[in-house]
Amino acid sequence: MLEIKNLHVKVGDKEILKGLNLSLAAGQVHAIMGPNGSGKSTLSYVLAGRAGYDITQGTITYNGEDLGALAPEARAAKGVFLAMQYPVEIPGVTTMMFLKSALNAQRRARGEKELDAIGVLKIVRQKAATLNVSEEMLKRALNVGFSGGEKKRLEILQMKLFEPKLAILDETDSGLDIDALKLVAEGVNSLRDPSRAMLVITHYQRLLDYIVPDRIHVLAKGKIVAEGGKELAKELEAKGYDQIIKDAA
Amino acid sequence: MTSAAVIALPTRRVEEWKYSDLRAALGDEGFGSGFARAALGPLPQGLECFYLDDANRPAWVTDVYGTLKSNTVSAVSLALAKGGVALRVRKNQAVEAVTLNFSGAGHVRALLVLEEGASLTLHESLSGSDTRNIGFEIVLGANAQLNHVRLSPAAGAAVQVEEVAITLARHARYHFHNAAFGSKLSRLEMYIALEGEGAEAHLTGVCVINNDHADITTRMHHAVAQTHSTQFFKKVAAGKSRAVYQGKVSVAVGADGVDSRQTAKAILLGSQAEADLKPELEILADDVKCAHGAAVGDLDADSLFYLRARGLSENEARNLLLHAFLEEAIPEMALGLVLDQVNDALERVSA
Structure with missing residues (x-):
């Protein structure tokens, strides 16, 4: 589903990704682990199409299509979803109104029929219940005054609502206590599906106790330097990034 | 030949007109020789109306007409205008909404008197792309309440200027919302005198302009103690535009317990748009709470x-x-009246 070959990405004048290779098949959950500054967030932004993250070399192919050539909204309509590390606060736009606008924008782009307010509310309510997202939260301005846990739960709610084909979770575990972490992991696990691929980006092994990946890639200095099965996470935890990166070299 | 009326108009060398070069925008023609019109919608019960070009002005008009603080531009409209309208709501009468529409080119005047305990909702609208100068005086008696919504649509190459001068007696309340969409030069100047204890004035406004100019200049004078004012203005400027907010709050000697806030924010779309936001304070009393902020x-x-x-x-x-940004500065009383115009203007700047 996702094929990244020799990817080089510049942010401003600085090269952050320096020849990254990654292959992710439908039905698989892969984890990207790496120390701070290794390029994890850059990878997530470049996959979602953020302006200012320039591909200088290499390709990102998604279902046979050149992903790098598409606008962020076109990627969303084609099933790419990025759960962000820092969801933005947007005063003046209620969460419910945002969800309706986004869902209908995606449906419109795919040539599907738009849903009315009641139709959207019905779906949202049903998905929100399992994530402990209250009606009251949906009425508030998007992410404004939300706790860290509430913001991340809302990201997962959107993921359930949009039903993406490729879901990228950028440090979704950061700032979560253990209860919130379990809730988020349950949400992610409920979306595991043979037709869906997921890329879980994290600094810590902890999240991978709850979302067990099929494969782990270690990202350091803009490249994948080590790969392995789920046991690699334990090894990283025991030895630390420095040692694993040294071993790989 | 340049007439005396044109020479009396300010150039941008006058500090308050620094961002709005009225004389240059008008040229030698000034506001022309015509007379703009003031027209009322259906008259609700309890609202008295007198047209200023009629003979025999009643005492309630002559007592106050032309007495409120005015700038040089408004002095010109006072000297040259022939027509306009005067409105009054008598003591303790509550009157529903009335619409007041200004159209045509030239000078025009309006006067509104709310006697003690009276209340009114006024929907002011401007129409046509005509060069126009409106002078508007408002007198609010003790405990009177006025809700005033003003809609100033995009007016192309016109130069449109309005001065609203208001005086508030004890515990009078004034709520104002302005929705402005600009023209070659458009300016609303408000002079608000809080002259009775407990008087309150609350101003909000939104402005969306595209290759145009829109200026709101306010002078809020807290003459006595325990008076309260808020101002909250938001602007979106696109293309080669200039959005201006100048807000001067003054607190007189001994006016303790004054609470005043002013906030102006602007979003610029494109590198040619400009916003000049200038909140100012002049405080001569000791025990006051005044806050101001501006952000572009x-x-x-x-x-x-x-x-x-x-x-x-x-x-x-x-x-x-952009919609979310602006909606924060539109109060409930104005939503139904200005939202469509705001949406249309945003469509134009986003296209």
């Missing part, structure tokens, strides 16, 4: 990306953010 910025890149990554097109995302 671009649309937030993080927010834009977030919305687009969730499927909204760039235009939809910009529109949603």
Whole structure:
């Protein structure tokens, strides 16, 4: 589903990704682990199409299509979803109104029929219940005054609502206590599906106790330097990034 | 030949007119020799009306007409205007909404008197792309309450100027909302005198301009103790535009317990747009609470990306953010009256 070959990405004048290779098949959950500054967030932004993250070399192919050539909204309509590390606060736009606008924008782009307010509310309510997202939260301005846990739960709610084909979770575990972490992991696990691929980006092994990946890639200095099965996470935890990166070299 | 009336008009060398060069915008013609019109919608019960070009002005008109604080431009309209309208609501009468429409080119005057305990909702609208100078005086008696919504649509190459001068007696309350969409030069100047204890004035406004100019200049004078004012203005400027807010709050000697806030924010779309936001304080009393703030910025890149990554097109995302930005400064009383125009104007700047 996702094929990244020799990817080089510049942010401003600085090269952050320096020849990254990654292959992710439908039905698989892969984890990207790496120390701070290794390029994890850059990878997530470049996959979602953020302006200012320039591909200088290499390709990102998604279902046979050149992903790098598409606008962020076109990627969303084609099933790419990025759960962000820092969801933005947007005063003046209620969460419910945002969800309706986004869902209908995606449906419109795919040539599907738009849903009315009641139709959207019905779906949202049903998905929100399992994530402990209250009606009251949906009425508030998007992410404004939300706790860290509430913001991340809302990201997962959107993921359930949009039903993406490729879901990228950028440090979704950061700032979560253990209860919130379990809730988020349950949400992610409920979306595991043979037709869906997921890329879980994290600094810590902890999240991978709850979302067990099929494969782990270690990202350091803009490249994948080590790969392995789920046991690699334990090894990283025991030895630390420095040692694993040294071993790989 | 340049007439005396034109020479009396300010150039941009006058500090308060620094961002709005009235004389240059008008040229030698000035406001012309015509007379603009003031027209009323259906008269609700309890509202008295007198047309100023009629003979035999009643005492309630002559007592106050032309007495309120005026700038040089308003002095010119006072000297030259022939027509206009005077309105009165008598003591303790509550009157529903009335619409007051200004049209045509030239000078025109209006006067509104709310006697003690009276209340009214006024919907002021401007029509046509005519060069016009409106002078408006408002007198609010003790405990009177006025809700005033003003809609000033885009007026192309016209030069449109209005001065509203208001005086508030004890515990009078004034709520004002302005929705402005600009022209070659458009300016609303408000002089508000809080002259009775407990008087309150609350001003809000939104402005969306595209290759145009819109200036709101306010002077809020707290003459006595325990008076309260708030001002909250938001602007979106696109293309080669200039959005101006100058707000001067003054607190007189001994006016303790005054609470005054003013906030002005602008979003600029494109490198040619300009916003000049200038809140000012002049405080001569000791025990007051005064706050002011101003901010000019671009649309937030993080927010834009977030919305687009969730499927909204760039235009939809910009529109949603601009809409949210402005709606914060539109009070309930104005929503139904100005929202369509705000949406249309945003469509134009996002296109």
